[in-house]
Amino acid sequence: MMKTFKMKGLAALVPLLVLLTGCSDKIAVLNPQGPVAREQYHLIVWSLIMMSLVLAIVLIIFIYVLVRFGRKNNKGYDPNNTGNRKLEIIWLIVPVVICILLAVPTVRTLYALNDPPKATAKAPASLHSNAMTIDVTSVDWKWLFRYPGQNIETVNYVVIPAGIPVNFRLHAYDAMNAFWVPELGGQQYTMTDMSMHLWLQADKPGTYAGRSSNYSGQGFADMTFNVLAKSASDFDSWVSDVKKNQPALTMNKYMQLLKPDNVKPMTFSSYPKELEKNLNKAQMEGKQTGKSTDNSMPGMNMSGNNGKGGYNP
Amino acid sequence: MQNITNFLSHFFVTGDPMIYGADASIALASIGIVVVLTYFKKWKWLWDEWLTSVDHKRIGIMYIIAALLMLFRGGVDALMMRTQLALPNMHFLNAEHYNQVFTTHGTIMIIFVAMPFIFGLMNIAVPLQIGARDVAFPFLNALSFWLFFFGAMLFNLSFVIGGSPDAGWSSYAPFAGAELNPGVGQNYYLIGVQISGIGSLATGINFLVTILKMRAPGMTLFKMPMFTWSILITSVIVIFAFPAFTVALALMTIDRLFGAHFFTIAAGGSPMLWANLFWFWGHPEVYIVLLPVFGIFSEVIATFAHKTLFGYVVMVWSMIAISFLSFITWLHHFFTMGNTAPVNAFFSISTMLIAIPTGVKIFNWLFTLNRGRIEFTTPMLWALAFIPNFTIGGVTGVMLAMAPADYQYHNSYFLVAHFHSTLIAGTVFGIFCGLHYWWPKMFGYLLNEKLGKWSFWVFMISFNICFMPMYFLGLMGMTRRMYTYPAGLGWGPINFIITIGAFGMGLGFIIMALNIVWSAIHGKKDTTGDPWDGRTLEWSTASPAPEYNFAHIPTVSTRDAFEAMKEEKREGRTKPQLPFKPIHMPNNSGIPFIMGGFMFVAGFGFVFEWFWMGIPGLLGVVACMIARSFVYNDHHHIPADEIERIERAAGRLS
Ligand code: HEM
Numbered sequence: 004m005m006k007t008f009k010m011k012g013l014a015a016l017v018p019l020l021v022l023l024t025g026c027s028d029k030i031a032v033l034n035p036q037g038p039v040a041r042e043q044y045h046l047i048v049w050s051l052i053m054m055s056l057v058l059a060i061v062l063i064i065f066i067y068v069l070v071r072f073g074r075k076n077n078k079g080y081d082p083n084n085t086g087n088r089k090l091e092i093i094w095l096i097v098p099v100v101i102c103i104l105l106a107v108p109t110v111r112t113l114y115a116l117n118d119p120p121k122a123t124a125k126a127p128a129s130l131h132s133n134a135m136t137i138d139v140t141s142v143d144w145k146w147l148f149r150y151p152g153q154n155i156e157t158v159n160y161v162v163i164p165a166g167i168p169v170n171f172r173l174h175a176y177d178a179m180n181a182f183w184v185p186e187l188g189g190q191q192y193t194m195t196d197m198s199m200h201l202w203l204q205a206d207k208p209g210t211y212a213g214r215s216s217n218y219s220g221q222g223f224a225d226m227t228f229n230v231l232a233k234s235a236s237d238f239d240s241w242v243s244d245v246k247k248n249q250p251a252l253t254m255n256k257y258m259q260l261l262k263p264d265n266v267k268p269m270t271f272s273s274y275p276k277e278l279e280k281n282l283n284k285a286q287m288e289g290k291q292t293g294k295s296t297d298n299s300m301p302g303m304n305m306s307g308n309n310g311k312g313g314y315n316p
Numbered sequence: 317m318q319n320i321t322n323f324l325s326h327f328f329v330t331g332d333p334m335i336y337g338a339d340a341s342i343a344l345a346s347i348g349i350v351v352v353l354t355y356f357k358k359w360k361w362l363w364d365e366w367l368t369s370v371d372h373k374r375i376g377i378m379y380i381i382a383a384l385l386m387l388f389r390g391g392v393d394a395l396m397m398r399t400q401l402a403l404p405n406m407h408f409l410n411a412e413h414y415n416q417v418f419t420t421h422g423t424i425m426i427i428f429v430a431m432p433f434i435f436g437l438m439n440i441a442v443p444l445q446i447g448a449r450d451v452a453f454p455f456l457n458a459l460s461f462w463l464f465f466f467g468a469m470l471f472n473l474s475f476v477i478g479g480s481p482d483a484g485w486s487s488y489a490p491f492a493g494a495e496l497n498p499g500v501g502q503n504y505y506l507i508g509v510q511i512s513g514i515g516s517l518a519t520g521i522n523f524l525v526t527i528l529k530m531r532a533p534g535m536t537l538f539k540m541p542m543f544t545w546s547i548l549i550t551s552v553i554v555i556f557a558f559p560a561f562t563v564a565l566a567l568m569t570i571d572r573l574f575g576a577h578f579f580t581i582a583a584g585g586s587p588m589l590w591a592n593l594f595w596f597w598g599h600p601e602v603y604i605v606l607l608p609v610f611g612i613f614s615e616v617i618a619t620f621a622h623k624t625l626f627g628y629v630v631m632v633w634s635m636i637a638i639s640f641l642s643f644i645t646w647l648h649h650f651f652t653m654g655n656t657a658p659v660n661a662f663f664s665i666s667t668m669l670i671a672i673p674t675g676v677k678i679f680n681w682l683f684t685l686n687r688g689r690i691e692f693t694t695p696m697l698w699a700l701a702f703i704p705n706f707t708i709g710g711v712t713g714v715m716l717a718m719a720p721a722d723y724q725y726h727n728s729y730f731l732v733a734h735f736h737s738t739l740i741a742g743t744v745f746g747i748f749c750g751l752h753y754w755w756p757k758m759f760g761y762l763l764n765e766k767l768g769k770w771s772f773w774v775f776m777i778s779f780n781i782c783f784m785p786m787y788f789l790g791l792m793g794m795t796r797r798m799y800t801y802p803a804g805l806g807w808g809p810i811n812f813i814i815t816i817g818a819f820g821m822g823l824g825f826i827i828m829a830l831n832i833v834w835s836a837i838h839g840k841k842d843t844t845g846d847p848w849d850g851r852t853l854e855w856s857t858a859s860p861a862p863e864y865n866f867a868h869i870p871t872v873s874t875r876d877a878f879e880a881m882k883e884e885k886r887e888g889r890t891k892p893q894l895p896f897k898p899i900h901m902p903n904n905s906g907i908p909f910i911m912g913g914f915m916f917v918a919g920f921g922f923v924f925e926w927f928w929m930g931i932p933g934l935l936g937v938v939a940c941m942i943a944r945s946f947v948y949n950d951h952h953h954i955p956a957d958e959i960e961r962i963e964r965a966a967g968r969l970s
């Protein structure tokens with residue numbers, strides 16, 4: 004019996020080692036491909052080290068007491084051993100110290116993620132600036148991406164320039180979803196009553212898988228999209244190619260997209276001006292019936308960017 | 317005619333062989349129960365001895381039976397999910413079914429397994445541990461049970477009538493609102509959980525008063541057994557947390573039934589309000605199902621290490637600290653809902669702080685074992701396994717508490733793995749531990765040790781096979797609540813291993829069920845009332861305890877009161893036998909059962925928005941209250957010679 008306990012202890016450490024080396028590119032979170040994900044990755048690795056330490060201490064004491072005092076007639080039996088001030092203070096202080104060691108980088112990272120990452124490449128000409136903004140709307144069960152600067156709309160995939168910080172402004176048309184591209188960085192919810200934003204940046208050109216991480220009903224499992232990061236020149240040629248060869252998004256087509264189902268990726272060379280407001284379902288219905296919905300809640304905009312990327316419908 | 321068939325095919329869930337199977341088995345089981353009861357002429361026995369009982373021990377047993385049945389249902393749900401996820405692109409369940417199954421699994425496991433199981437164990441042990449004859453409000457206690465029971469029945473009915481809820485156990489708005497989630501499924505959730513929630517709140521009040529007012533003479537607060545302490549603190553959490561949930565459920569019910577918009581934005585409502593209210597209850601709730609098992613482990617570890625608990629006072633203060641902190645961490649469930657950095661920082665740190673008192677407790681348990689004489693009984697194995705397995709759940713909890721890292725773990729299988737590591741290695745190990753520990757006190761015989769150990773090892777090892785790989789799956793990007801996943805992402809093999817582990821846990825549970833059946837026939841009798849060499853007062857009376865618990869209320873002078881009594885006896889200082897006096901006990905009552913029945917009828921009516929049914933149901937509830945207020949003769953006395961006869965039959969007079 005004792006042996007099994009010991010082996011279990013060892014077995015628990017092996018996966019931790021595998022994790023720490025993080026060698027497999029299948030483990031998306033441990034394979035960061037951009038500054039945001041990397042920042043989070045460092046925090047994760049640090050916490051893993053500290054937590055393995057805690058686990059190791061507990062396991063060592065656990066195994067020791069079981070082996071030593073699990074025998075029928077062990078020598079050290081002392082039923083009156085019921086307290087030890089010094090020890091109790093030690094194991095009060097040790098967790099406090101560990102908490103501090105974890106809390107400090109946590110708070111630091113929290114604040115750091117508020118700011119856009121530093122650009123590592125030259126911006127494409129079609130961007131007109133050093134950062135990019137994309138409006139993301141989750142609609143049961145698809146993702147709409149709108150490029151206000153380029154006047155382009157894509158569905159279920161998004162193209163970004165590599166090495167440039169991208170401000171994803173997140174909205175929901177109906178149910179709540181969450182926008183998650185693990186290799187580029189952690190998720191944020193998309194909601195109907197408040198707009199959120201998320202900075203992401205890809206180091207290199209490549210394809211990064213994303214999906215909704217908040218359950219929203221039947222088609223949720225298929226609510227995936229790809230993020231295609233392209234070099235500056237490739238990005239520019241993609242933009243001009245879309246402008247030349249793709250259809251415009253009509254209001255009719257848009258209304259079709261709002262129906263709940265899963266669709267294939269699509270590309271549109273422009274979108275109707277009315278859509279710039281990213282209306283949610285209640286507002287859309289209000290607009291059609293002429294009734295106000297009173298759900299613009301400026302106080303709810305807590306995205307922490309001081310209105311920079313802020314957005315109020 | 318057409319109308320009727322149309323109605324019936326919507327009323328009954330149709331078109332799925334699994335549902336017909338469930339229909340058939342429910343019908344068969346009901347017929348079977350009726351036949352057996354009638355054949356053995358047991359109806360009157362059932363009514364007199366059980367359904368109308370206000371005896372905390374009987375109520376405890378009924379809680380546990382119901383919770384075990386619900387555990388079976390929740391477990392079948394889990395195995396269905398794991399079968400569907402065993403391989404990529406499986407077609408065992410479609411999206412609609414899968415969504416219902418994880419919703420009922422989560423809701424049943426938390427509300428109808430973990431809580432009632434704990435309520436069952438505390439009903440059995442707490443009055444005995446504090447040397448009381450019953451709880452403070454025995455009638456209310458029975459009512460709590462029947463509200464839980466009928467709430468659970470209503471919730472389960474959704475499987476065959478009308479359709480199950482599918483918005484997840486957390487039922488986030490706006491998805492759970494009437495517009496995105498039409499049909500009656502979500503109503504079942506709201507009303508079934510509400511009915512049993514009222515019972516839970518009453519239980520909280522009942523046990524708070526019981527523990528504060530009914531302790532044996534001499535038992536000061538800091539001489540109480542640790543399990544009683546944990547229940548005292550849990551009761552306080554219940555009283556503060558449940559009202560938030562009651563209100564949230566009521567508001568969403570109003571949204572769905574009467575077209576209000578508390579949680580949908582159409583008229584200025586806020587989905588985020590639901591998240592706040594839900595988790596303001598939801599996080600304390602996890603401590604409602606965790607602190608009591610901390611108490612159980614404390615009792616079991618002290619008993620089988622044959623030592624007094626190490627650091628008793630610190631243990632108590634740790635629990636008090638946890639209960640306080642549990643109310644200021646709820647936001648960690650939605651770090652990714654657009655909070656500002658200072659808000660997330662506050663809740664990150666408050667969550668991490670919980671690790672400190674929890675860590676202190678772990679070390680105190682380890683040092684209780686230190687210098688002990690450890691005896692590896694089945695309850696002790698569950699308690700020992702808790703320490704490393706729960707620590708894994710705890711450290712991953714700290715990792716989740718670090719908000720920026722949580723952006724990557726949130727809603728992924730990492731999270732699923734984490735909360736099962738705490739809910740199973742904590743709560744489930746704990747209730748199994750308590751079940752084996754107090755079984756002799758409940759029934760007067762022991763569960764078989766050999767089968768007990770088999771079920772432990774099979775369950776515990778399978779648990780690790782099932783849930784450890786999930787951490788990796790989460791880091792690979794698989795999110796919770798996905799009904800299927802494509803091949804080629806490398807998720808297949810891991811999912812397959814997880815499914816093997818899940819079925820292993822099922823096997824462990826079956827062995828435990830076998831043990832219960834086997835031991836009912838062959839189990840070793842407990843003639844002493846103290847089969848484990850226990851330390852607390854519940855072991856000082858007969859097994860099973862007589863209706864009145866203690867012929868004489870014990871006087872307490874130290875912690876581990878019964879251990880001290882035995883010590884005195886060993887030293888030859890026996891007290892003279894006092895004469896028996898008549899004992900005052902509460903009368904049985906059928907009203908709690910009937911009132912629960914009316915609640916069920918009302919609840920069913922409101923689920924279908926049939927107010928012609930719901931309102932009379934509620935009137936029935938009120939009528940029961942009025943009827944109760946006219947019951948003046950609600951107690952009786954057990955005469956002294958009857959007590960003497962019972963004590964003699966139990967072999968306690970010598
Ligand atoms: C045989 C043991 C169990 C297995 C194999 C199991 C499996 C699972 C799986 C696979 C999920 C995730 C479903 C999904 O997100 O797609 C899940 C969810 C959940 N489980 Fe379990 N589980 C088990 C026992 C328990 C127990 C004992 C509890 C609580 C006491 C519990 C509470 C929950 C909760 C609250 C959820 C979340 C449901 C939701 O997302 O709404 N489970 N379980």
Ligand SMILES: [Cu+2]
Nearest residue numbers: 599646648649
């Ligand atoms: Cu929580």
